[in-house]
Amino acid sequence: xxxxxxxxxxxxxxxxxxxxxxxxxxxxxxxxxxxxxxxxxxxxxxxxxxxxxxxxxxxxxxxxxxxxxxxxxxxxxxxxxxxxxxxxxxxxxxxxxxxxxxxxxxxxxxxxxxxxxxxxxxxxxxxxxxxxxxxxxxxxxxxxxxxxxxxxxxxxxxxxxxxxxxxxxxxxxxxxxxxxxxxxxxxxxxxxxxxxxxxxxxxxxxxxxxxxxxxxxxxxxxxxxxxxxxxxxxxxxxxxxxxxxxxxxxxxxxxxxxxxxxxxxxxxxxxxxxxxxxxxxxxxxxxxxxxxxxx
Amino acid sequence: xxxxxxxxxxxxxxxxxxxxxxxxxxxxxxxxxxxxxxxxxxxxxxxxxxxxxxxxxxxxxxxxxxxxxxxxxxxxxxxxxxxxxxxxxxxxxxxxxxxxxxxxxxxxxxxxxxxxxxxxxxxxxxxxxxxxxxxxxxxxxxxxxxxxxxxxxxxxxxxxxxxxxxxxxxxxxxxxxxxxxxxxxxxxxxxxxxxxxxxxxxxxxxxxxxxxxxxxxxxxxxxxxxxxxxxxxxxxxxxxxxxxxxxxxxxxxxxxxxxxxxxxxxxxxxxxxxxxxxxxxxxxxxxxxxxxxxxxxxxxxxxxxxxxxxxxx
Numbered sequence: 001x002x003x004x005x006x007x008x009x010x011x012x013x014x015x016x017x018x019x020x021x022x023x024x025x026x027x028x029x030x031x032x033x034x035x036x037x038x039x040x041x042x043x044x045x046x047x048x049x050x051x052x053x054x055x056x057x058x059x060x061x062x063x064x065x066x067x068x069x070x071x072x073x074x075x076x077x078x079x080x081x082x083x084x085x086x087x088x089x090x091x092x093x094x095x096x097x098x099x100x101x102x103x104x105x106x107x108x109x110x111x112x113x114x115x116x117x118x119x120x121x122x123x124x125x126x127x128x129x130x131x132x133x134x135x136x137x138x139x140x141x142x143x144x145x146x147x148x149x150x151x152x153x154x155x156x157x158x159x160x161x162x163x164x165x166x167x168x169x170x171x172x173x174x175x176x177x178x179x180x181x182x183x184x185x186x187x188x189x190x191x192x193x194x195x196x197x198x199x200x201x202x203x204x205x206x207x208x209x210x211x212x213x214x215x216x217x218x219x220x221x222x223x224x225x226x227x228x229x230x231x232x233x234x235x236x237x238x239x240x241x242x243x244x245x246x247x248x249x250x251x252x253x254x255x256x257x258x259x260x261x262x263x264x265x266x267x268x269x270x271x272x273x274x275x276x277x278x279x280x281x282x283x284x285x286x287x288x289x290x291x292x293x294x295x
Numbered sequence: 296x297x298x299x300x301x302x303x304x305x306x307x308x309x310x311x312x313x314x315x316x317x318x319x320x321x322x323x324x325x326x327x328x329x330x331x332x333x334x335x336x337x338x339x340x341x342x343x344x345x346x347x348x349x350x351x352x353x354x355x356x357x358x359x360x361x362x363x364x365x366x367x368x369x370x371x372x373x374x375x376x377x378x379x380x381x382x383x384x385x386x387x388x389x390x391x392x393x394x395x396x397x398x399x400x401x402x403x404x405x406x407x408x409x410x411x412x413x414x415x416x417x418x419x420x421x422x423x424x425x426x427x428x429x430x431x432x433x434x435x436x437x438x439x440x441x442x443x444x445x446x447x448x449x450x451x452x453x454x455x456x457x458x459x460x461x462x463x464x465x466x467x468x469x470x471x472x473x474x475x476x477x478x479x480x481x482x483x484x485x486x487x488x489x490x491x492x493x494x495x496x497x498x499x500x501x502x503x504x505x506x507x508x509x510x511x512x513x514x515x516x517x518x519x520x521x522x523x524x525x526x527x528x529x530x531x532x533x534x535x536x537x538x539x540x541x542x543x544x545x546x547x548x549x550x551x552x553x554x555x556x557x558x559x560x561x562x563x564x565x566x567x568x569x570x571x572x573x574x575x576x577x578x579x580x581x582x583x584x585x586x587x588x589x590x591x592x593x594x595x596x597x598x599x600x601x602x603x604x605x606x607x608x
Contacts, residue, residue: 007399013501014398018406021391021476024466027434028425029413035424098315105315110603111595112319115326118591119584121530123551127580128325180322192605233415234474241417243532251419252533261423268420279415 039265046259053262060266071267074247075274078240082278084179085235089228092183096190097220110191117184122243125181129244182238186231193227194220222291229286233279240275247271333357333578337571356578363556364549364579370586373545375457376535377528380464384475384524385517387467392479393505397491407480414473418534426537429453455540460528470527470534475520482516482605483509518601529587546583553579 004012040060042053064071099110197220205215241248251271255264327347333356335349360366395407432451433439442449453459463469467476486509494504510517528535529547536548549556557575591598 010398010501011400014394014400014403017394017398017501017505018391020387020465021394021410021467021472022406024387024463024468024472025409025413028428028463028466028468029416029421032421032424032428033416035427036421039424095318098311098318103311105312107596107599109315109319110599111591112322114595114599114602115322115591118526118587119326119530121532121547123532123547124530124580124584127550127576128328176321177325180318181325188602191603195604237415237417241419248417248419252422255423265420265423268417272416272420275417276415 036265037269039262040269041266042262044261046261056262060263061270063263064266064270070250071247071270074250075271078245078247079274079278081239081245082236084182084239085232087179088183088186088235089231091179092186092190092231093224095183095187096194099187099191100194113187114184116181117188120181120184125178126244129177182235185234185238189227189231189234190224193224197223225286225290226292229283229290232282232286236275236278236282240271240278329577329581333574333581335574337574353574356574357582359557359561359575360553360579360582363560364546364553364582365544366546366549366582369544369546369549372539372543373529373547373586376460376545377525379457379461380469380528381521381525383461383464384467384469384472385521387465388472388475388520389479389510389513389517390505391467391476393483393509395476395480396483410473410476412473413468414471414477418470422533422537425534426454429459429538454538455543459538460535464524469524470531471523475524478520478605479513479516482513486512515601515605518598519605522598522602526587546586550579550583 039053041055041057043056043060044053046052095113099106099113201219201223202215205219210218239245247267251264251268254260254267331347331349334352334354336351336353339349339351391410395403395410430452432453438449438451441447453462460469464472490508490512491504494508499507529545532547532551535545536551539545539548553576554572557572561571561575
């Protein structure tokens with residue numbers, strides 16, 4: 001028997017290692033994805049024998065883009081939500097920096113910082129936003145002062161800021177809860193990234209006499225760029241696939257409440273294309289600044 | 296001079312702790328609110344002097360939420376799904392991650408791009424055919440081929456069964472599995488190659504090397520992936536709701552319809568009183584997060600340490 005060369009053996013083994021994933025990918029991702037694409041070109045009706053489809057070509061897409069009054073507006077709204085991504089990044093980098101060094105109470109603080117990862121499900125956040133942050137009833141309103149924007153907007157107007165800027169600031173403030181409860185995973189990834197920056201780089205900087213700001217902008221930030229990209233991608237996907245996202249609810253209701261499966265698929269394909277374009281733009285912008293540390 | 300440095304340092308220290316306390320407050324605020332709102336008697340809501348600590352305590356919120364969520368059944372459902380899926384995810388994603396990290400094979404880059412693609416497509420894009428495939432389970436048309444050959448009408452319905460969740464996880468296609476594969480790949484790439492080389496020289500095959508040498512050293516990655524998978528399966532709503540059908544629920548699914556279920560339980564009049572219903576809903580929220588919260592309290596140091604020092608780039 002001829003012996004198989006080692007590199008070829010390794011190739012086969014590599015393939016064997018990913019085979020389970022490949023099966024799962026084909027069965028539970030590729031198949032439904034392609035099916036969803038084909039649904040988008042049909043009008044589906046549910047019959048006792050299962051789904052019966054009728055090909056309608058691009059009609060679903062045409063309807064979504066030119067006749068549906070809600071879809072494009074909601075898309076624009078979702079895109080507006082992207083404004084939170086840079087805020088999430090800044091917030092989570094700062095938080096991760098606060099958690100890096102050892103000090104009394106750090107473990108407790110870290111536990112609190114990760115809390116949103118553990119319990120922050122979309123359903124819970126939605127209820128909290130309805131009940132806690134839009135409270136009109138009783139005493140709860142009192143303790144809400146820190147989150148309410150009425151007090152602050154008066155202050156800003158008094159400072160002579162233009163009205164639309166005040167409104168923008170207000171919107172940002174009302175998103176604080178959203179922001180902090182969305183940043184758990186990002187803080188965690190940044191923290192892991194921070195621990196990966198070797199100590200000798202910082203020691204060298206200290207010997208050279210760099211100050212704290214220089215160290216942050218010339219060492220920490222560049223070394224974190226791979227994590228920043230990962231976090232941007234994660235945040236964008238997280239925002240776009242959130243439980244409270246109106247497009248997601250629209251897609252869902254179109255399918256399961258008004259039983260227009262074909263149209264729902266068309267909407268979700270359009271939505272996916274939009275998310276994809278955003279992610280590609282992010283990647284193109286980031287790829288120039290990413291620092292790949294050599295081993 | 297020295298005194299000046301000392302005061303400066305103390306000043307920064309104080310500033311840091313003030314920032315920390317503020318951060319902790321705004322993160323804990325919703326949880327504190329939940330606790331305060333759920334134990335308070337509805338009467339207290341009209342009392343402006345009651346802000347955090349109620350004067351009259353009441354457990355009706357918990358009792359009603361417990362009943363209308365069918366708490367124990369929902370808890371059992373949540374636990375079965377998230378525990379099983381977490382274990383299976385760790386197994387399948389570690390295998391795939393190792394394959395991508397250490398072997399060269401044709402189309403590797405394209406296949407890894409596919410891993411990332413699975414992350415980028417929102418679940419909602421594929422949920423409808425996904426559901427249909429579980430409802431009429433027919434992998435690659437094998438069942439229908441069998442039916443047409445033997446002239447039978449077998450139809451496998453996985454909806455409502457745990458296996459509808461276990462099967463995708465077993466094959467690395469569960470909720471956010473792409474991320475776990477990515478984590479494992481990054482982790483294994485960062486590990487020293489010398490270990491495997493010496494194992495190879497000693498005549499250890501790739502699978503045994505993986506099981507006996509790489510996995511035992513991958514504790515941090517395993518803990519991280521297990522935690523993520525557990526938490527995200529526990530907290531998932533859309534997929535779980537679809538795949539569980541109408542008869543079974545998890546805590547999160549039960550929580551999502553709590554408002555409607557409560558109306559049926561406590562009668563119309565009270566159900567429209569926002570304050571009375573709020574107590575019960577906050578109690579429901581608290582009940583839904585309690586299992587996770589307890590688990591986290593006991594294991595948080597270990598979990599957080601593992602994640603913090605996972606060493607992925």
